[in-house]
Each structure stands twice: as C-alpha cells, then as structure tokens.
Amino acid sequence: MSCCAPGAAGSLEEANTSIPPDAEVMLVSRRLDQGLMQTELSIPQAHCAACIATVEAVLQRLPGVDSARLNLSARRVSVIWDSQSPVPPMIAALREAGYAAHLFSYEQEASDPELGRLIRALAVAGFAAMNIMLLSVSVWSGADESTRHAFHMVSALLAFPALIYSGRIFYLSAWTALRAGRTNMDVPISIGVALAFALSLHDSILNEPHAYFDAVTMLLFFLLIGRTLDHVMRERARSAVAGLARMMPRGALTIGPDGTRAFRDLRDIVPGDVVLVAAGERVPLDGMVIAGSADLDASIVTGESTPTPVSIGEAVQSGMLNLNGSLTLKVAKVAKDSFLAEMMRMMEAVESGRARYRRIADRAAALYSPVIHAVAAIAFLGWLIASGDWHRSLTIAIAVLIITCPCALGLAVPMVQVVAARRLFEHGVSLKNGGALERLAEVDIVAFDKTGTLTLGQSRVVHSIVEDQADHMVAAALAAHSRHPAARAVASTQPAAAAAVPVDDFREHPGLGVDGWISGHHYRLGRIGWVGDFQLDEAEAEESVVVLSRDGRPIGYFALADITRPGTVTALSTLRAANIDVEMISGDRKTAVCAFADRLGIASWQGEFLPGDKVARLAELADQGRKVLMVGDGLNDAPALAAAHVSMAPASAADIGRNAADLVFMHRELTAVPAALTIARRATVLVRQNLRLAVIYNVFVLPIALAGFVTPLIAALAMSLSSVLVVANAHRIPGAASAPAAQHMTGRISPGLEQTA
Amino acid sequence: MSYLSWAVPVALLMGLAGLGAFMWSLRSGQYDDLDGAAERVLLDDNNDDSIAADRAVPRTKQRACK
Numbered sequence: 104m105s106c107c108a109p110g111a112a113g114s115l116e117e118a119n120t121s122i123p124p125d126a127e128v129m130l131v132s133r134r135l136d137q138g139l140m141q142t143e144l145s146i147p148q149a150h151c152a153a154c155i156a157t158v159e160a161v162l163q164r165l166p167g168v169d170s171a172r173l174n175l176s177a178r179r180v181s182v183i184w185d186s187q188s189p190v191p192p193m194i195a196a197l198r199e200a201g202y203a204a205h206l207f208s209y210e211q212e213a214s215d216p217e218l219g220r221l222i223r224a225l226a227v228a229g230f231a232a233m234n235i236m237l238l239s240v241s242v243w244s245g246a247d248e249s250t251r252h253a254f255h256m257v258s259a260l261l262a263f264p265a266l267i268y269s270g271r272i273f274y275l276s277a278w279t280a281l282r283a284g285r286t287n288m289d290v291p292i293s294i295g296v297a298l299a300f301a302l303s304l305h306d307s308i309l310n311e312p313h314a315y316f317d318a319v320t321m322l323l324f325f326l327l328i329g330r331t332l333d334h335v336m337r338e339r340a341r342s343a344v345a346g347l348a349r350m351m352p353r354g355a356l357t358i359g360p361d362g363t364r365a366f367r368d369l370r371d372i373v374p375g376d377v378v379l380v381a382a383g384e385r386v387p388l389d390g391m392v393i394a395g396s397a398d399l400d401a402s403i404v405t406g407e408s409t410p411t412p413v414s415i416g417e418a419v420q421s422g423m424l425n426l427n428g429s430l431t432l433k434v435a436k437v438a439k440d441s442f443l444a445e446m447m448r449m450m451e452a453v454e455s456g457r458a459r460y461r462r463i464a465d466r467a468a469a470l471y472s473p474v475i476h477a478v479a480a481i482a483f484l485g486w487l488i489a490s491g492d493w494h495r496s497l498t499i500a501i502a503v504l505i506i507t508c509p510c511a512l513g514l515a516v517p518m519v520q521v522v523a524a525r526r527l528f529e530h531g532v533s534l535k536n537g538g539a540l541e542r543l544a545e546v547d548i549v550a551f552d553k554t555g556t557l558t559l560g561q562s563r564v565v566h567s568i569v570e571d572q573a574d575h576m577v578a579a580a581l582a583a584h585s586r587h588p589a590a591r592a593v594a595s596t597q598p599a600a601a602a603a604v605p606v607d608d609f610r611e612h613p614g615l616g617v618d619g620w621i622s623g624h625h626y627r628l629g630r631i632g633w634v635g636d637f638q639l640d641e642a643e644a645e646e647s648v649v650v651l652s653r654d655g656r657p658i659g660y661f662a663l664a665d666i667t668r669p670g671t672v673t674a675l676s677t678l679r680a681a682n683i684d685v686e687m688i689s690g691d692r693k694t695a696v697c698a699f700a701d702r703l704g705i706a707s708w709q710g711e712f713l714p715g716d717k718v719a720r721l722a723e724l725a726d727q728g729r730k731v732l733m734v735g736d737g738l739n740d741a742p743a744l745a746a747a748h749v750s751m752a753p754a755s756a757a758d759i760g761r762n763a764a765d766l767v768f769m770h771r772e773l774t775a776v777p778a779a780l781t782i783a784r785r786a787t788v789l790v791r792q793n794l795r796l797a798v799i800y801n802v803f804v805l806p807i808a809l810a811g812f813v814t815p816l817i818a819a820l821a822m823s824l825s826s827v828l829v830v831a832n833a834h835r836i837p838g839a840a841s842a843p844a845a846q847h848m849t850g851r852i853s854p855g856l857e858q859t860a
Numbered sequence: 861m862s863y864l865s866w867a868v869p870v871a872l873l874m875g876l877a878g879l880g881a882f883m884w885s886l887r888s889g890q891y892d893d894l895d896g897a898a899e900r901v902l903l904d905d906n907n908d909d910s911i912a913a914d915r916a917v918p919r920t921k922q923r924a925c926k
Binding site: 151152155156173174175176177219222223226227230233234237238250253254257261 | 864868871872875876878879882883886892893894895896899900901902903
C-alpha cells in the first residue's frame with residue numbers, strides 16, 4: 104500500500120503472534136475524564152507521512168475510537184476511546200493494515216516534570232549567556248570606560264536571574280551532597296559560580312576592567328545541556344515489579360459449598376476454596392484440578408513451548424493460560440504464596456543487586472571534585488602568601504574553579520550516550536537507561552532463552568501431507584475454532600477457510616484435538632493416537648504432528664515446528680566472530696532444547712530450568728568473572744533479566760519481561776542483539792576518549808589559570824572549544840549500516856534454518 | 861553612548877520575547893514530535909483536531925512507579 108507497510112507476505116506471519124486479550128489492554132490504558140480511555144501503542148515500523156495517514160485513519164475508523172495521534176519521533180500512537188464501548192480491536196486492525204503494534208504501558212514513560220524544569224532552566228541560562236556574550240564582545244573589542252561600566256552592569260542584571268533560576272539545580276544537588284557529608288561535581292560548580300558572580304559584581308561596581316558574568320552564565324548553560332541529556336538517559340524508575348502485579352488476575356470466580364458463585368478478590372481466597380477458570384483466562388492461584396480438563400499454555404511461566412493437557416488430580420500454577428475447556432480448581436496456596444508472587448519476591452531480591460554498578464561518569468566525578476577543590480585552595484593560599492593581595496588571590500582561585508570546571512566532563516558522557524541511544528533506536532532497539540550501555544559493552548557471554556526469544560514462540564506448518572485441497576480447507580476451518588497453538592498454525596495456512604466452510608457440532612477435546620461435522624462427514628484433527636495411526640516420515644516426532652481424519656479414516660497430517668526468530672543464525676555467527684560465548688538457558692523440555700541447540704550449533708545449553716535455576720546459573724557465571732547479557736522474554740525469565748549484568752527483551756515479551764530488561768528490541772530480527780553490542784562498545788570507547796580529552800584540556804588550562812593569566816576572553820574560548828570538541832567526538836558512532844526494513848524482508852523470505860527448527 | 865541607551869534595551873526585549881516564545885512553544889507540546897511535524901506537511905487533510913484532542917488530555921504529574 105505504501106512505501107513502508109509490509110506486504111501481504113508479512114501479514115500472514117504476523118497473524119500468528121498472539122493479540123493481547125482485552126483485559127490486558129484495559130490494564131495498561133489510562134482513564135481520562137469524560138468517560139474516555141487512553142491507550143498507547145508502540146509501532147516500530149512507522150516512519151513516514153503515509154504511515155501517519157494510514158495508522159490514524161485505520162484507528163479512527165474503529166467503533167468507539169475518539170481520536171488517534173501518531174507520534175513519529177517516538178513511533179508511538181495514542182488512541183483515545185470511549186470507555187462505555189468494548190475495547191476497540193486496535194492491534195488487530197493495525198496488523199491488518201500491515202503494522203505490528205505492541206502495548207505500551209504508562210508506567211514505562213510517564214511525563215516527566217523534572218525534564219521540563221531542566222529545559223526551562225536551560226533556556227534561561229542560554230538567553231542570559233548569549234546576551235551577556237554580545238555585550239562582552241563589545242567590551243573585549245575596546246569599549247570606553249563608561250560604556251564598559253554600563254555594559255557590565257547590564258550583564259550583572261542579566262546574569263542574576265540565570266544564577267538564581269538556572270543555578271538552583273546545582274545548588275540543591277550540592278547542598279544534598281554536603282549534608283550527607285559527601286562532595287560531588289556540583290559543589291565546585293556552585294562555589295565557583297556564586298563566588299565568580301559576587302566578585303564580578305563587586306568589581307563592576309568599582310569599575311574594574313574584568314568581569315566574569317559571561318563565564319558564569321556560559322558555564323551554567325553548558326553544564327545544563329549535559330545535565331538535561333543525562334537526565335534523558337538516566338535510569339528510569341523500574342516498574343518491573345508493578346508490571347508483574349498487574350499481570351496477576353485481580354480476582355476469580357469462586358463456587359461456595361452451597362453452589363453459589365461469586366467473583367471475589369484474590370486476597371480473600373483461602374486454600375481449599377473452589378475456583379472456576381474459563382477458556383482464555385489465566386489461572387489465578389496455584390491449585391489442583393477437581394473437575395474438567397484443558398490444555399494449558401505455560402510458555403510464559405515455564406518456557407515450555409508445547410501446551411500441556413491437564414485433567415482431574417493434576418496441579419496447575421498461577422499465570423498459565425487456559426486455552427480451551429473449563430477447569431474447576433481447588434486452591435492450594437493463597438495469593439501471596441503463589442508462583443507469580445514468588446517471582447515478584449525473587450525479582451525484588453535481585454534488583455537491588457544491580458544498583459551496585461557505578462557509572463563511569465560518577466566514578467570520574469568522585470575523583471575530580473576533591474582534586475579541583477584542593478587545587479583552587481592551594482592557588483588561593485599560594486598567591487596570598489606570595490603577593491598578600493586578597494583580591495588577586497581570590498580572582499585566581501575562582502578562575503581555577505571556573506576554567507577547570509567540568510564543562511566538557513559534564514557533556515562527555517551524556518552526549519555520547521544520547522547519540523548511541525539515537526543509533527540504537529535506528530536499529531529498532533530502545534534503551535531504558537544510560538548505565539546499561541556501559542554494562543552492555545563489557546559483555547563477554549550472551550545467555551538466550553529459547554521459547555519466544557530464539558524462536559518466535561509460535562508454531563507453523565512446515566509441510567503437510569493432505570492431498571486434497573478441499574480436505575485442507577476443512578482442516579483449516581476446524582482448526583480456526585480452537586485457540587490451541589497447533590490449531591492456530593493449521594488455520595493460518597488457509598485464512599479464508601473459517602468463513603467459507605461451516606462446521607457443525609464442533610467440539611474441542613483438551614489434550615487430544617478437535618472434531619466436527621462438515622458437509623455430512625465427521626472430521627477429526629489432532630494428536631496421532633486419538634485421530635488414528637498414520638505412517639509418518641522418519642523425521643517427524645509424534646508431538647509435532649497433527650493428523651486429519653474423515654469418518655474415522657486418517658487422510659493426512661500437518662508437521663509443525665516452532666519458527667526460529669529471523670536473523671538468529673546471522674546473529675549467532677556475528678557474536679561468535681566477536682569472541683562472545685553463547686549459551687541457551689531454557690525452561691523447555693531437555694529433548695526439545697537439545698534438538699534446537701544442535702540445529703543452531705549452540706554447544707552450551709541448559710534445559711528444564713526453573714526461574715530460580717536461571718538466576719543461579721547467571722550467578723555462577725558472574726562468580727567466574729563473566730559479564731552476562733541475558734536475552735529473554737517470558738515471565739520465567741523476568742528474575743534472570745533483572746539479575747543479569749545487562750538484559751534485553753523482544754518487544755513481543757511479556758509486559759514484565761520488557762520492564763525488567765535494560766533494552767528492548769522492536770524488530771523481529773535477532774540481529775538487533777549483536778548490533779546493540781557493537782554500538783555499546785563503540786560508545787564506551789568514545790566515552791573514555793572524551794574523558795581523556797577533558798583531562799588533557801585541564802592539563803593545558805590549569806597552569807594558565809594558576810599563573811593568573813586567565814582573562815574572561817580566554818575562559819570563554821577555552822570552555823567553548825573543549826565543549827565543541829567533546830560533542831563532535833560523540834557523533835563518531837556509526838549509524839545504522841543497513842535499513843531495518845531491508846533486514847526485515849530478507850529475514851522473512853530466507854528458507855530453511857532461518858525460519859524453522 | 862546615547863544611541864546605546866535605547867539600542868541595548870531593545871535588543872534585550874527582543875531576546876526576552878524570543879525566550880517567552882520558546883517557553884510557550886515548549887509548554888504547548890510543539891517539540892513532542894519533531895519528526896512527525898516534518899512529515900505531516902505532506903498529508904492532504906489538514907486535520908488539526910487531533911492536536912486539540914491531544915491537548916485536552918490532562919498531563920498529570922502522577923508517576924505510578926516510585
């Protein structure tokens with residue numbers, strides 16, 4: 104349709120990915136006034152005017168939608184809809200138009216009052232600095248005495264509001280540090296700025312030749328640029344645990360001893376209570392099945408790729424998704440002891456561990472500020488002893504504070520990180536905090552989850568032995584009535600079948616398959632032993648085959664396989680070429696993990712790992728001195744994502760997985776992982792270079808300041824020059840080598856390994 | 861010197877006007893989507909309603925995550 108919308112080839116594949124249930128949409132939406140709801144969706148593919156038009160038109164056509172607006176910079180659309188109407192099928196509609204969309208929760212990025220404060224402070228400082236510089240240039244070029252005096256007084260007038268309004272950000276931070284008995288970068292900045300202003304004011308009133316108003320405001324301006332960028336990059340509050348709590352159902356339908364049904368809050372349900380779980384719902388509490396049977400999708404809980412059938416007497420864990428059938432459970436554990444709650448505690452425990460990492464900038468600052476204080480104090484005392492001139496000694500001490508002030512240092516790190524984040528975004532990777540970039544650069548081993556990470560977590564028909572086209576249609580029509588992943592895969596081979604072929608008396612048999620009557624014949628589709636025996640090709644294992652029978656006679660089968668994430672082979676070979684080890688840690692059955700690892704050539708793998716085992720494995724690697732990048736998506740990966748040195752999750756991950764990860768990749772290709780690593784390494788090299796540049800700059804200017812040769816002109820030149828140098832250096836991070844859209848296509852068409860495993 | 865006594869205040873006032881304009885544009889969300897603004901010129905239907913709708917959304921200061 105347009106330059107950017109992927110074609111029909113894409114939409115079929117996209118159709119397989121699960122659409123989040125309405126309940127989840129409701130949870131991440133925000134309630135507005137006047138009965139409106141606002142939902143944010145992330146659309147990584149949007150990139151041009153045609154995309155804006157299509158996306159907004161598609162959404163606005165939906166019933167109940169009030170307005171939709173796409174933010175192209177953030178690749179995000181915010182949809183406002185009427186809370187009285189049912190949840191509009193926003194994601195499905197966008198998918199039909201060719202755009203993959205993911206839910207975006209508000210907690211991830213609430214509007215930020217601190218950023219607004221910084222930008223306003225920056226604007227005031229910029230205004231003052233530029234106007235004062237205008238006046239200063241005339242003074243430097245030789246204004247006569249009365250003009251100079253007037254200009255200095257005007258400059259003082261301009262600098263004062265900047266000093267108060269823009270400077271308070273530094274004073275507050277310095278004061279907090281001092282009160283806690285520490286010192287930080289803001290202490291020398293605050294002292295230098297305040298003293299320089301006071302001295303300049305004193306000198307201007309007495310009509311002395313030099314005033315440092317320009318240096319004061321310019322310093323504030325440059326430092327605020329760095330501060331603002333740093334704030335943009337700074338660690339956003341982690342809402343991982345909050346996200347997990349929201350995934351847990353809030354309540355459940357209980358059946359009392361007298362048969363009365365009531366929807367009760369989870370916290371009020373005690374062990375021994377009886378709970379109903381309908382098809383399509385998540386199991387709210389750990390318990391045991393006392394009636395009914397169903398297939399449960401545990402992929403998000405354990406990482407197991409094939410759904411498990413459960414029936415009377417079997418135990419189920421909270422968080423599993425009931426695909427079909429209805430279950431009656433006897434609750435075994437209260438909400439706070441259930442699997443999800445345990446996962447939450449595990450994450451809280453490991454999340455505190457990563458806070459120990461200190462960012463390069465912080466380490467540099469801790470080293471820098473005592474040195475600056477000492478040098479300034481020595482300069483003051485030295486000159487006082489040598490010349491006995493208070494005024495001159497003070498001027499030199501202030502000059503030392505101002506000129507060595509970490510203008511470039513304040514910009515060196517955030518500038519590189521902002522450019523790197525921009526480059527990552529071009530590759531479809533969004534970075535949640537600047538510190539993660541530094542940690543990512545240190546990585547020497549990557550641990551991948553299997554289901555949903557290396558695979559797309561969805562089955563697909565690799566080949567079928569169903570000769571007759573009509574039979575094929577029948578199979579797809581039968582399958583279209585079921586939620587089971589295997590049925591979904593069969594149904595997607597003939598998307599039109601559901602509408603074209605009517606099915607009578609459809610029934611679903613959990614753990615076995617489906618059956619129904621079509622044009623007078625009885626058809627069954629499902630597990631091999633249930634439908635009837637069939638001679639399989641040697642390569643096919645029983646569990647990955649769905650057999651079709653007509654009137655009790657098998658007539659063909661579909662072979663299924665989990666789709667390997669596009670770009671996996673390329674990504675793994677790139678990682679190996681960069682001398683980074685690869686390991687697979689999965690909760691899936693060992694046989695499945697082993698076969699998959701073999702096919703991808705991953706030598707080191709772990710199967711049947713519980714969430715705790717994954718964390719333990721990461722701890723073991725960390726003890727060996729390895730820096731692990733964890734890539735995973737499921738609920739069972741969440742503690743591991745939080746525990747790893749640094750972590751990454753695909754956009755299709757469970758809400759909680761996305762929240763726990765440091766980086767989220769938006770495109771389907773796994774090549775985002777090595778690309779992010781390359782950018783992070785490059786960024787760290789540039790950060791170190793920039794810090795070195797800042798030190799070299801100081802080595803040059805410090806003697807000049809100490810010797811008392813610093814005039815306002817020299818200070819202005821030195822400060823601007825060093826800042827420009829650092830900013831220019833930051834831009835040397837290479838851009839996106841190839842358009843993500845192009846990778847998208849190749850990933851999709853390439854046959855064999857890339858697609859199936 | 862005499863001309864400076866009005867030229868300098870005029871220059872400063874103009875600067876202040878610029879600062880005020882920037883603050884206003886910042887507050888009214890004009891920097892929220894720079895890429896989008898560049899592309900939207902190309903769209904035929906000049907529908908500014910959605911901007912108004914956008915602004916009707918109260919920018920609450922609540923942060924769910926502490």
